[in-house]
Amino acid sequence: MTRSRPIMLSPGHVARVAAAExxxxxxxxxxxxxxxxxxxxxxxxxxxxxxxxxxxYGSLIWNPGFAVGARxxxxxxxxxxxxxxxxxxxxxxxxRPGLMLALASGGRCEGVVLExxxxxxxxxxxxxxxxxxxxxxxxxxxxxxxxxxxxGREPALxxxxxxVGTELAELTVEEQARRLARAAGAAGxxxxxxxxxxxxxxEFGIHDDYIWTLQQxxxxxxxxxxxxxx
Numbered sequence: 167m168t169r170s171r172p173i174m175l176s177p178g179h180v181a182r183v184a185a186a187e188x189x190x191x192x193x194x195x196x197x198x199x200x201x202x203x204x205x206x207x208x209x210x211x212x213x214x215x216x217x218x219x220x221x222x223y224g225s226l227i228w229n230p231g232f233a234v235g236a237r238x239x240x241x242x243x244x245x246x247x248x249x250x251x252x253x254x255x256x257x258x259x260x261x262r263p264g265l266m267l268a269l270a271s272g273g274r275c276e277g278v279v280l281e282x283x284x285x286x287x288x289x290x291x292x293x294x295x296x297x298x299x300x301x302x303x304x305x306x307x308x309x310x311x312x313x314x315x316x317x318g319r320e321p322a323l324x325x326x327x328x329x330v331g332t333e334l335a336e337l338t339v340e341e342q343a344r345r346l347a348r349a350a351g352a353a354g355x356x357x358x359x360x361x362x363x364x365x366x367x368x369e370f371g372i373h374d375d376y377i378w379t380l381q382q383x384x385x386x387x388x389x390x391x392x393x394x395x396x
Contacts, residue, residue, distance in 0.1 A: 188259025195301035228366035264349030343383030
């Protein structure tokens with residue numbers, strides 16, 4: 167097991183990134199209605215075992231936004247984390263674009279299984295899908311993958327595994343750090359998102375070399391900028 171390195175990115179770094187105005191969502195999107203979300207939830211979970219398992223690898227770890235019955239450590243087989251989705255909305259803006267975390271093919275990704283609390287499936291699934299998929303243009307970004315837990319191998323629902331229908335940015339980790347250090351929009355900054363993700367992983371004893379390298383580089387970028395916005 168890789169030895170965990172210290173978290174260098176701090177709330178102080180995040181506070182140095184100036185706020186920015188921008189759209190919350192891409193204005194070109196056609197937003198999913200409640201009936202759309204319910205149909206999608208039925209399609210994704212029909213004949214799937216209960217409790218419904220959701221594999222969390224980023225913000226769902228620290229902000230699930232639905233009723234969670236249990237949390238368990240898990241490893242996604244054949245996937246790894248990658249800040250690959252380009253953002254000019256949400257935690258980015260046209261003048262200060264950001265990046266969203268996704269899963270990319272290859273490797274292994276340690277994360278957390280969130281079990282949807284029994285009896286809350288309709289409202290919980292609607293909440294998850296509204297938060298993760300938002301619009302018709304993104305509706306294909308939900309899939310079932312194979313995970314490994316202390317119970318053995320099992321399926322879990324996850325989001326943005328080899329994402330489709332969205333602009334991707336193929337950047338080196340250094341380029342990702344430069345963008346995340348400056349990114350900000352209606353929902354906050356890229357640095358804040360990264361810090362909360364690192365902290366969420368650390369709370370579960372999960373260490374991802376890529377994420378730890380990235381948070382150190384983002385901290386260094388913010389220090390070098392002075393404000394994180396240049």
